[in-house]
Amino acid sequence: MSERRRRLVITLVAVLVSGGVLAYLALGGIGENLVYYWSPSELNASGDQAIGASIRLGGLVEPGSIEREPDGLTLRFAVTDGEESVRVAAKTVPPAMFREGIGVVVEGTMRSDGWFETRRLMVKHDNEYAAPGKDEDLDIKELMKSMQFDESAT
Amino acid sequence: MKRLRWDAIIGLVGLLMLLVGSYIGLFAAPPERHMGEVQRLMYVHVPTAWISMLVLTAAFGFAIASMWTGRPKWDAVMTGATETGVVLGALLTVQGMIWAKPTWGVWWDWDVRLTTTLIMVLFFTGVLVLRSYVAEPERRATWSAVAVIVGYVDVPLVYFCVRWFRSLHQVQSSPETVASTMITPLRINAFAMLFLAIWFVARRSRLELARLRRESVALPPRRAPRGTAVPEAPQEG
Amino acid sequence: MNEMAMPEGVIGGGWTYVIAGYAITAIVLAAYAWILRRRLRRTENAEDER
Structure with missing residues (x-):
């Protein structure tokens, strides 16, 4: 050759x-x-397996679910994928963009009392960039696209 | 100036455009409704991302050309594009971390976009290291070209991974999802970064070509390496 | 800054990050241009000496 x-x-x-x-x-x-993060439905379906395991959970912050404990240390909210939701207790200061309807990824573990406990709360920005004053569309279906649940559906 | 080479003109145009685009991005464009001022990082981060991937794609093309023709010229340009890609890729990673902290809340996470980008930077750095360890020019050209061709697979992966897999990093934006006032500085800086990258590749290729020329002159055994005894004039006569 | 009543979900301030990002971009690009210039000079000078 x-x-x-x-x-x-x-x-x-x-x-x-x-x-x-x-x-x-x-x-x-x-x-x-x-799978970088589980959806709430997947997490619920896994049942006891999730308890104690180190997991990332992703979804939208359910509108109306955010509560701050009086001690100021714990933040409680629900993460939803539109079908099911998981209650999250976050012992951390949330990023500034944390709000209702935004995508989040939380790293932590499922407790046996049904709360997902996390110390690492990450906000997931979508691909929209708008100037201030543009009307907010709180259409959960539309916002859910940023979580890519259907792209990598199991 | 004695001679203003074509690449110097492109480099200057790139620099000017980067200044103009960044000025518009920093002072004329609006803040983002949620991200506020921090969104202005887009005007340097996104062009750096685009052009780093583009330059490495060019390196892939040059690697094939180098294998196809066996000419040192393509080997040199491939090296130029690889090194420019590494510099822009490293810059991209740092810019990304700076943007990630205020928005996502963390400097880093092992999501698929960040991980594949890091692999990209490390792999092509490895190609440059490989080149410095192979002394024989033809073998060096072949090995590094093969490495670039095989390792290039990660570059489209960096681009598409956010569509294929769940990630912390969002998917690509499009003109429909970005306010029109933000698109102008983004476009200007994208072309600025392209021109600067062309300038870098041209300069680095020139350097590599000069080195290759030096090697091929030094290689034939007519001239003994410096510092060794030259047995040309025997004393006994 | 944190005490101010910021609207929910909006990053306030943040210029520090912007300045850091642009500064690093400028530094890396300028440093690479400078390094290339130096390397080129050395190599081409060495070439001329032959």
Whole structure:
């Protein structure tokens, strides 16, 4: 095999490896194994398995569910995916954008009393950037898109 | 100036555009309704993201050209694009962390976008390190080109992962989801970053080509390496 | 700043982050341009000496 031919074969193999890996990740359903956060429905369905395990839970902050405990240390709210919700007790200062209807990802564990306990509360911004004064659309279905539950549905 | 090369002109245009775009982004564009002033980071973060991926895509193309032709020219341009991609990728990561803290509430999390971006930066840094360890020019060209081609797989992954997998990072915005007053500075800075990147790639390629030339001059055994005894004039006669 | 009655869910202030982000961008781009210039000069000077 000539030198040039050898190089071309190597190139072809390299491109195939590269393309193959990408195609596998795109089409191979690895999303099921690579779940960054659980939806409230998935968490509820897992039952006792979730208790004590280290888990990320994602969803929208259910409107009307936010409560601050008088001690000022604990924040209570519900995370919803539109179908089911999970009650969360967060012992942390929430990011400034935390509000009703916004996407959040909380890292923590399920307690046996039915509360999800977290010390790491992250706010998930959607892909909308608007100037101040634009009307807020609190359409939960629309907001839920930012949680990508259907894209990587199990 | 003695000679103003074409790449210097592109670099200057890029710099000017970056100044104009950033000025508009910082002082003329509105704050975001929820993010407030912090959203202004978009005008540097998003162009850096786009152009880092674009430059590494070019590196992928140059790697194939280098393998196809075996010419040092493409090897040099591939190196230029790889290094520029690494610099922009590293910058992108730091900008992202600075934006993440006030918005998400954390500096970092192992979500798929952040992780694949970090892999991208580390992998292409590795390609540059690999190059510095292989002394033989042809072998170096082949190995680093193959590494770029194989490792490039991560770049489309960085782009698409937010659509394929759940992540903390949001999916791509579009002109429909971004206020029109924010789009102008974003576009200006995107082109600014593109021109600056072209300038970087051109300069870095020139450097690599000069090094390759030096090597190929030094390589033939006609001239002994500096510091070794030169047995050309025997004393006994 | 925290004591002020900020509207819910809006980041107040935040210029520090903006300045930090733009400053780092400027520093990295300028530093890379400068490093490239230095490396190029050295290599091309060495080349001219031949």
